[in-house]
Amino acid sequence: MEDRIINTSNGLPETNSSPQADSSVLKVWGGRSLEGHVTISGAKNSALVLMAGALLCSGDCRIRNVPLLADVSRMGEVLSALGMRLSRSGNIIDINASEITTSKAPYELVTQLRASFFAIGPLLARLGEAQMPLPGGCAIGARPVDLHVRGLQAMGAEVQIEHGICNARVTDGSRRLKGAKIYLDLPSVGATETLMMAATLADGETIIENAAREPEVVDLANFCISMGAKIEGAGTSKIVINGVPKLHSTDYNVIPDRIEAGTFLLAGAITRSDLILSPVMPEHLMPVIAKLEEIGVPVIEEQPNSLRIKPAQILKATDIDTMPHPGFPTDMQAPFMSLLAVAEGDSIINETVFENRLRHASELNRLGADIRVKGNSAFVRGVSELSGAPVEGTDLRAAAAMVVAALAASGETTIKGLNYLDRGYDRLDLKLQKIGAKIERLEDTEADALASKAESSSETTNGTASISN
């Protein structure tokens, strides 16, 4: 195991990037092509919600192919705080939720990641009550939880939000949620997952209309089905769940991370490289592969679970509108912008899912990109090359966008915001090193020394300038 992974009291390893901004940086020397094979880790957004789903089961749950991420460690801390027992060995997490000691999740932890809020569904289903602080996650929009709340109310819960805490309780004597017909105003991934989990133990049939169709929703449904839940239609916009009194133990494998795989496809495309990625589920990457092919990047499905990307002759501009699955994923929008920044011609990117997810545009401009933002649209005028500079990842995928751009930029790029990157990428720097990237992580102290050196040299420069004025 890598030396920047330490053991924590909940038995899960923790990366040493704190949720607060840390001063570690990545240094990237760009302009090199990459070559070789990349192993894709398990999906962050599946693993996290499966861990919450383990709350539904009073026996043992073994979850395999769990990525090594800061968010996974934090989710482990949330579940430990509720009384669950967890242990991790490599990519396997064992969870036992036979005893849940409290229905109150800790504020300091829940506010650090969005997925922890989704535990409100299984907690309410198991205990008949839950007190869940409003969630955190990437600051990419207001991200309300009204759809989760309205769905739980339809299932018979009384829900009040007071002092930043969502207090939910089933007041009738049975303490059991009731099946309901729920129409989601928009196909929210989290609300679909919260309500599907809650419905597995509810009394009667629940129908979720306009449900999210993301692969992670399907993975959660399959996980619950492996524990004895009765769920039909996951992956379509109508999910039907028939509640059962109890779920049993399971041993389950998380699907590969389509966003990590997509990020490596973009790293390959921008550096004109020949890369093989596995394991992947190519059908989960269809919208990303279609866009890559449209702009001139050959992507070949060599085997059912692997993808090969070959160097493009030229990269052409295109337009992208982010959409719920199976549309183009919002989580790929930032790294794709890095690629379009060096494509020939003008591209327009419309972010339709989140209202504040274009902050990486100005950071890409520091690297020489030519991008203007108006409302939720980015107008990208392709430039012939990028040049290294200090930049910051302002959220998880924005940080990934900086890495993708830096791999192509001439000279040296220093990237801050690794506390975001480590939330969702399993040792990205090490995986990139393995395929030939020149990339190095400077931990806090080294990075601090570098920053103060840069500061003192800029003070000197400013001083010289003012004297000469």
Ligand SMILES: CC(=O)N[C@H]1[C@@H](OP(=O)(O)OP(=O)(O)OC[C@H]2O[C@@H](n3ccc(=O)[nH]c3=O)[C@H](O)[C@@H]2O)O[C@H](CO)[C@@H](O)[C@@H]1O
């Ligand atoms: C941990 C996890 O799985 N995170 C993913 C999940 O986030 P998350 O589940 O938070 O995303 P949603 O699908 O719920 O959000 C989509 C849109 O619905 C809105 N909304 C959502 C819930 C609600 O109650 N009310 C409401 O208005 C949101 O503000 C957003 O504008 O799906 C997103 C969309 O694919 C991804 O970017 C995130 O990586």
Ligand SMILES: C=C(OP(=O)(O)O)C(=O)O
């Ligand atoms: C936005 C993301 O995560 P979260 O919902 O956990 O903030 C993401 O994975 O890109």
